Structures are given as structure tokens and as C-alpha cells.
Amino acid sequence: xxxxxxxxxLRAALAQQRYxxxxxLTTVLFLxxxxxxxxxxxxxxxxxxxxxxxxxxxxxxxxxxxxxxYEGIDIHHALYDWDYPRQLLHLRSGGADQxxxxxxxxxxxxxxxxxxxxxVLLIDELDRSDDxxxxxxxxxxxxxxxxxxxVGLVRAEEPPTVVITSNRTRELHDALRRRCLxxxxxxxxxxxxxxxxxxxxxELPPQLLEQVCAFVHELRWLDLYRVPGVGExxxxxxxxxxxxxxxxxxxxxxxxxxxxxxxxEDLEQVRREGLAELIARAAxxxxxxxxxxxx
Amino acid sequence: VRADASPRAAAVALGRxxxxxxxxxxxxxxxxxxxxxxxxDLRRPDHVYWAARAAFLTAPHQIAAFEEVxxxxxxxxxxxxxxxxxxxxxxxxxxxPGPQRGxxxxxxxxxxxxxxxxxxxxxxxxxxxILAPTGxxxxxxxxxxxxxxxxxxxxxxxxxxxxxxxxEVVAVRRxxxxxxxxxxxxRSRRPRSSKxxxxxxxxxxxxxxxxxxxxxIRPAFVSPSERPRKLLFVCDVSGSMxxxxxxLLASLGAAVRSGARAEAFVFATRLTRLTPxxxxxxxxxxxxxxxxxxxxxxxxTRIGLALAELNRIWGxxxxxxxxxxxxxxxxxxxxxxELLAREVERLRLQCRRLVWLNPRPGDLAGQPLAIxxxxxxxxxxDYIPGHDARAVAGLARLVGGLDSGRPTRGSGHFARIExxxxxxxxAAAPAGFVGR
Numbered sequence: 001x002x003x004x005x006x007x008x009x010l011r012a013a014l015a016q017q018r019y020x021x022x023x024x025l026t027t028v029l030f031l032x033x034x035x036x037x038x039x040x041x042x043x044x045x046x047x048x049x050x051x052x053x054x055x056x057x058x059x060x061x062x063x064x065x066x067x068x069x070y071e072g073i074d075i076h077h078a079l080y081d082w083d084y085p086r087q088l089l090h091l092r093s094g095g096a097d098q099x100x101x102x103x104x105x106x107x108x109x110x111x112x113x114x115x116x117x118x119x120v121l122l123i124d125e126l127d128r129s130d131d132x133x134x135x136x137x138x139x140x141x142x143x144x145x146x147x148x149x150x151v152g153l154v155r156a157e158e159p160p161t162v163v164i165t166s167n168r169t170r171e172l173h174d175a176l177r178r179r180c181l182x183x184x185x186x187x188x189x190x191x192x193x194x195x196x197x198x199x200x201x202x203e204l205p206p207q208l209l210e211q212v213c214a215f216v217h218e219l220r221w222l223d224l225y226r227v228p229g230v231g232e233x234x235x236x237x238x239x240x241x242x243x244x245x246x247x248x249x250x251x252x253x254x255x256x257x258x259x260x261x262x263x264x265e266d267l268e269q270v271r272r273e274g275l276a277e278l279i280a281r282a283a284x285x286x287x288x289x290x291x292x293x294x295x
Numbered sequence: 296v297r298a299d300a301s302p303r304a305a306a307v308a309l310g311r312x313x314x315x316x317x318x319x320x321x322x323x324x325x326x327x328x329x330x331x332x333x334x335x336d337l338r339r340p341d342h343v344y345w346a347a348r349a350a351f352l353t354a355p356h357q358i359a360a361f362e363e364v365x366x367x368x369x370x371x372x373x374x375x376x377x378x379x380x381x382x383x384x385x386x387x388x389x390x391x392p393g394p395q396r397g398x399x400x401x402x403x404x405x406x407x408x409x410x411x412x413x414x415x416x417x418x419x420x421x422x423x424x425i426l427a428p429t430g431x432x433x434x435x436x437x438x439x440x441x442x443x444x445x446x447x448x449x450x451x452x453x454x455x456x457x458x459x460x461x462x463e464v465v466a467v468r469r470x471x472x473x474x475x476x477x478x479x480x481x482r483s484r485r486p487r488s489s490k491x492x493x494x495x496x497x498x499x500x501x502x503x504x505x506x507x508x509x510x511x512i513r514p515a516f517v518s519p520s521e522r523p524r525k526l527l528f529v530c531d532v533s534g535s536m537x538x539x540x541x542x543l544l545a546s547l548g549a550a551v552r553s554g555a556r557a558e559a560f561v562f563a564t565r566l567t568r569l570t571p572x573x574x575x576x577x578x579x580x581x582x583x584x585x586x587x588x589x590x591x592x593x594x595x596t597r598i599g600l601a602l603a604e605l606n607r608i609w610g611x612x613x614x615x616x617x618x619x620x621x622x623x624x625x626x627x628x629x630x631x632x633e634l635l636a637r638e639v640e641r642l643r644l645q646c647r648r649l650v651w652l653n654p655r656p657g658d659l660a661g662q663p664l665a666i667x668x669x670x671x672x673x674x675x676x677d678y679i680p681g682h683d684a685r686a687v688a689g690l691a692r693l694v695g696g697l698d699s700g701r702p703t704r705g706s707g708h709f710a711r712i713e714x715x716x717x718x719x720x721x722a723a724a725p726a727g728f729v730g731r
Contacts (some may be wrong), residue, residue: 007335007342023341023345024341024345024348025345026351027335027345027346028340028345028346028348030334030335031334031335031346033332035327035331035334037327039349042354042355045611045612072483072485074485081498082497083497087501088505091504091508091509092509099505157468167612168612169609169612169613171570171571174319174353177353178324178355178529181327181331181350182348182349182350182353182354183348184352184355184358224546224607225610225612230544263367265641282496
């Protein structure tokens, strides 16, 4: 797959992966590919930050390497490790030489990303890692090279495209932010979300699709603990269509609400608002038949 | 400077203007923006907008300020700060990250004093200066200094106003020291190498074995290690609570900078996160900013709403998970007690242990307005009243002994610290306390 030469091409390639990126996100992704800077993506949970890297990798036909961060992550989980049992077997079978060679090296995602040209490296939820790891990463992202003491310098022929996500539980270090392009993802608007659901679930009846999106859109105005994201919208739409429905009714919504809201308080609040009332309010967003958003 | 005149000049001009609006823009961002400009269609405002946004921004709160500057930039308007421009409000203060304006958080009054003054300065005087123009509101009594807060009859029922003596300030400072020394530990996920037999450390053992022809002569072991537990402070800064919280947070900042892990929030009517400022020792300036964003800084407390915000925004991100949470408030709540109880319970379910720290003496009978506290008490694990040195010592003792996890309901660690005021015969212990 040739690298996309323009923003429009990239958008088309992403759409082929069934990922609908808006103008802003596409522009920023295009820049990340061209300017070769890591892209730092932040946004509410459920807006599709992780999915973005997956779609980007598929769109440009590159392997995706994912590093999930957590508290206490270190270079043996992120960069490389030695395959000690194999080394030992090698030693016992008489081969004393070359114990620390590439053949016994276990590549973790960061090293793998250096070795595979043009890959997409997703560093997920970086805010969960420790400060020390962030400092190490800064070094890695600056030069795209690391030194493995026993092997020597490993350098990327072609640096990977890096996508970093953060949930903002902790402020990332300024030095790291400075190295990155930055993008903040919002929940999609109603029209955009309908488009996403249409692309993801093409078999969904158009009327149901509209009603589902309008209902979720209405929920996002409520004061919920956990606002449903696009993922939940898709889940709910699938649940409804699995029940053979082509309409959102108060009864069906009541029975399937669990795929949309994941907490007792939120469920209770939505019930207090009244499902029928919410559906009626949502209906105002959809003009009958056409599928266009009413103002 | 128009975007199509000369990209280089345009990038520099935009960078300067953003700097003027308070964004942390250094020259490397301008270079990055130039690189980005080379990749997009310069005639398309959306492309240039997104390229600039990606290059110059580092946090979502900067978006509003950025949009304003960018609109002027693209329209070809002058980017120099004008007399009417927001710079006048003090956004160009380099110590303040991000813009201080926009939306509903427009400052009501501008502190005339330097906003950075902390403990050693005159924070209380600054408070008076800001509050002066508000005058009297409704039935509230005259406001004076840090004590200004609640209704007149409230002051009557309490013979002595909540004042802080220098020894108490010292005591709170000591608390930070204690917190640092005696912070509870938790099991770490990463084991530590150890000499004593325990779990085998395969990596080190095999590594050693390679030196002895593949024979594992000296096995290596690991043992569980421990890390400091996270502390979560939610501090009331309304009315008379402000000074106490200010001192506490400053001390906490000292503890954080020397290695303790802590999150800090302050609230009066709305919640503000102070964790980054805590680390940088900027608590004073941050409190001033929080004050600017809240219209009635000392007009009563909505603890329930603040906790709801904490639970809704920060709870799902796991901030309270495994933490020891402290609510620092006198519990004089003007909100719905039921909401408060619900949110306290919710917070309790997320954290390891929930402690309510009340700087007023523990005698609830003399505090008719402490409805909130009464509602919340059944939901907390520990309650520590009193604001003197002994209470601080009690808190430190409590914190040091928290490793055992959550007490069973009712048998909680309701440390009741006797103070001279409470020793008076008419100060009966209210129901629900476990005397110690």
C-alpha cells in the first residue's frame, strides 16, 4: 500500500478500514505521518483513541505494535529481554559462544517497532506508567534508537509512526508533550455518529440507526457518571437488532439498557428521567424518513 | 500577518500571539508548525487550523484561547495585545499554565495583589480585598477576614471563632513531615531481589548459571516489595476553611516533592484539581486562580456537588483506587445532605480508606449547621475532629497505622482527640462516636 499522498487519500484509506475520521483528526494524522512526530491523543474514555491507531496501521498497510502501559512497566516489558531458558539449553548443549546474540533476544514492542520499517507503534494509556518510564520513552522517541548493552546500537531504518494515548489521570511531562503533535478527540456529533454506526453496522435498519444515535446523543446531555461512547452505541444497536427490532421502544430500551450504561446509578438516573420521555426527546433530532439531522 | 504572506513570518507571529495569550509556546513549536505547514494546503483554513492546533497545543484547556487567537490570525487582524485584550487580566503571567479566561470561568474580580503569595505572604488580606466589593448578601453577617463565612447565629453558638494560631500552622507543617515518614505502604507488583529463599528469580538465577556452565549453583530469589500508598486530599476552601486547607496543601506539597504520592482537590462550590501545582509548589497561585473562577468563594459549601464531580470525572479514571482519601472540611454544607451521603459512600467504595478530617472541635452539638457532616459520618471509615496539635498527632498516628485495610463498619477508627474546649462538661459526645 503506498503511503497516502494527501489528506483526502488518507481519509479514504481510513474509511476503507471503517474508521470515520473528521477533518481535524485526518489532518493531524496526515501530519504525524509526514512530519514524523509522535501524535499524542487525549479524550474522554470511549471516543476511540486506541481504535484510531489500529485503523491508521491498517489504512497505510503497516503492522501495528501495541504497548499497553501500566504502573511499574520497565524496559524488560517494553523494550527487550533475553530468552534465558533457551540460552541455558544452548549452553548445556555445548555452544558456549554467542550467548547474547540476536537469536536469544526477545523483542518487546518498542524494539520490534525499530526493527520493522514503517510500522505504527501504539503506546496506550501512557499516563498509567511511572515518571521514570516516561523519561526513558522521551529518549527513545527523540532518536528512535536504543542501545542494548550486549548487542549494541539498534536504530530504526525508517522510524515508526507513533500514537500515544492518555486518559489524563496524570499530567504527562512537558518535555514529552513538546515532542508530540497534539490532538483532543471529542465525542462525535449526532450526524457523525450516525455515519459511524452506518459504516460499522451496514445491515442495521436505517430507522433504528437514527433512533439509536439520537437516543444516545440525548443521554450524553444527562449528568451520568459514565457517558456512553461510540463503542456502547454500537453494542446497543447490535443488541436491539439481535432482538429483531427496528424501532427503539421504551420496553426494548429498558431490557437492553445494560449494553449502554454500565453502572447502577446511571441506570437509575436514566429510568428516573423516563425512557419514554427520552425517546420522545430523541425523536426531535431525527426528521421522519430522510435520515438527515434536524436543526 | 496573513497566512499566505510568508509562512515563516506567519508561524512566528502566531507563536508570539499564542505566547501572549498564555500558551507555553517555545520556538520549537513554531518550527514544528512550519514543518506542518509545508504538508498542508495553505489556502484552506481548516487545514492550517488543525496543523496549528496540533503543533501549538499541549492540553485541552488551551483550545478556547487558541481559537480566539487563530481567528484573529486568519482574519489578518492585528495580533498585538490591545488595551481591551485579555492580557490585561493577567494571563501573560508565565507562571500560570494555560489561559485564564473564556466561558463560564471568567474571573469576577481580579486580585490586585500579586497572585503568587502563599503562606508567608498575606493570603488572608488578599481574600479580604477580593471579597470587599461583594458586600453583604442576604442574611449573611458582615464578612471579615478568614473567619467570614456562615450566618451570624452560627458565630454566636460558637464562643470562639475558628482562628489559627501559629502553633497550629507549625503543627500542620509537622503533619506533612509525618505523612511523608509514615505514609502507609502497599504491596508492589514488582518484586525486589532478596537473599533469603522465597520465590525463585529465574532471570537472575539463569544468568548466574551461564557463568558456571549452565549449572545453577547459586539460586537468586525475589521477595515482595512495597510502595507508598497514594493519598487523596479533597479540601474545603470555603470561608474559614481556606486558611487551614492552604496550610495543609502547602505542607502536602512539601511531602509530595520529597517522594509521597498525593492527589489534591479543593472545592468551595466547585471542584478544582491542584495536583500539578502541588508538585511544583504553586499552591498559592493555583488557589488564587480557583478563587477567580468561583463567584462566591466564601459563600458556603456544596460538598456533595464537589464530591459528585470528583466521582464522575476522576473516579472512572481510577484516581481514588487504592488510595487513602481525606475529606478536609468542617461539614457545614449548604447542599442536599442526601446527595452528600450518597457521594461520600461512592467515594468510600472506590478508595482504600476514607478519613474525614474536621479542623473544628469534635463537638457536633454546638454546630447546628454541620448537617452535612452528620449525614456523611456514617459513610466514612475514620473521623478526626479538632484542629490543634493533638489532632495532628492523632492523624499522623492514624495514617501510620492504616496498613491493615478497611475497618469493619461501626468499629471504625473514630479517633476522638480531647481538646480543652471539649473537656467542658456541657460538651457531650454526640451519638455515633466511638470514644477512645
